[in-house]
Amino acid sequence: MLVLSNEAIAGLISMRDCLEALEPMYRDLAAGRALLSPRVDNISPSAHPGAYYAFKHMGGTWPARGIQALRINSDVLTHPLVDGKPRRVKAPLAGGRWVGLVLLFSTETGALLAMFPDGVAQRLRVGATNGIALKHLAREDAKTLALVGSGWQAGAQLMAALAVRPFTRVQVYSPRAQRRDAFIAEARAAHPQVQIVAADSAERCVQGADVIMAATSSLVRVIEPAWLEPGVHVSCIKAQEVDQAVLDGCERVFVHARQQAKQIDHILPGTPNVSAEHGWWNAPGNRFDTYPDVGMLVTGTAPGRQRAGEITAFVNSVGLGLQFAAVGALILDKARAAGVGEQLPDDWFSEDVHP
Template sequence: MAEPIWISEKNVVELMNLPEAIEALEKGLALEANGETQNMVKTHVAWDHNNLHAIGAAYPGEGFVGTKTWAHTSGGACPLLILFDAQTGQLVAIIEAFALGQMRTGGISGVATKWLAPEKADVLALIGTGKQALAQLAAVHAVRPLRQVRVFSPRAESRRAFIEKAGERFDIDLVESTSVEHALEGVPMITTVTRATQAFVHAADVAPGAHINAVGAITGEREELAQDVFARCSRAVVDDPAAAQRLSSEFIQAFGTGNRSGHDWSRVSSLSKVIASGRRREAGDDITVFKAMGMGVSDLALGIELYRRATARGMGQMIPQPQRSMPRLTR
């Protein structure tokens, strides 16, 4: 029985960059569309202002199944992805998943932007400057080379710190916006990556034909997009429809359960089906929205590729295979 390996953050960063992650994600989504991988519905539990999350997927044809779990707390987080052998159930790898998670969250927006944003779009409005924002910028830039990025967050010091950090990495015109309205004015691409609990993107501020990556509101108490955005939405796409139906208050309000006038989840497509159909943005499309909830298929797509690269290069620290012991059944 082969020994499993522990793949550290340092290993992950050495083994994969964001453009490669976008390629791996697109391949994983294509497998999902063909029925060759199965997603585990995301689950979470909340306490105070904290959340414990678990997602997973099965890639039986690739030989792997696995889960990623993390506690998002006010004191921090420690995400881990665990890979098992699909045939034996034995532990294959444990992967530290901070960088993996950033590449997955940014990369899935990159895939959606590739398929749904105007082909010649080169200006992005980035709303939110937290720890995921830089990867979101980089992912859009990987598929739509950017000329300008307008940056907004409520605190001026956060905007300026982000612009300074991004300016060290990208040769892009970075513009500080003092309002959401200024950031959105006339732009063809928008990414929202916030922890907002009240909608701040309104249809009147969104340019005709714009594409929106809505990344931040992944639990029921959070919201970024106003409902009038969906009234203009030509195409609504999500990574994981089941998770959106349970946890996205924006999509639940817009598409309901199908028993109210105008509410119908059949109007919402998965990103994997978009890729399988080959249908990119069409000339008559107005607003397109991509909602990223986070799903196991995406994390496993990166985790499997990282494991293969690590074993090919002899990277990762060997750890013991767990061994069974009989429990003590009496006092």
């Protein structure tokens, strides 16, 4: 059984690798040749003031690669206000670190093949998913990107956008200037061919943009209906960053997976600081079920952009464990070829007692 670190994974795969790994998986999902295990969050009280405990799990089976993936997270969560808006923030209370793991199993033998932290893989698969949608929905001549957010996920959104369109200018806004400036400095070093500039408001960030990408931890809308100019493509990494008013202003909308709008929340009664998530996706009269998903987009079952002036949107509404089967299979292949990682005895993770 192979154990890998985030650092090892970052050295093994690129954003382009992830884009290439995910598209065939989405085609198989659309064709009924892959399985989802839905995301479920078990939520209970935490001893920390203003916090609650959440155990998240999701999975997926991809027979084409002979892989079953399981992704789990054990988190203490808080909802602080940032610039007057509530955010979903994970507290690093496990010795100053976070706990998230991916396990890969063989569908041929049942054996546990690999285990690694989810951080780098989950960042890349979120970026790649939005990048796939952008490839099919943004105008071919898109040159200016507006990026709302400057955290860990925003960097992956930028990588994916640049992998599928030749953007020449990127405008970045987030409410904390110090973080925004640090993000821009890092982005300029990584992408010196692109003009990357700061905006001091979200409204200025989106001015003249061909594509608007939100990548925040906000629990409320960060994309405004008034920003929807003809020809623009908008995307987000969580459903809360948009609402029905935004989507009603778009002519062509895709969601991540029609099988699941959002995670299933199992909340222990009496748990403080948390309530079941409510939003446009489960409000009366919502249109979630009418939107095609990314599998339909890549197979052409639902067409992408049809006109230059069309306003399009992609909502990365919930993460899929199946993404980790696709990206995980790629990581496993590359790690084996490079001789990277630590091998542990297989019999540590199997048993000779019939379960």
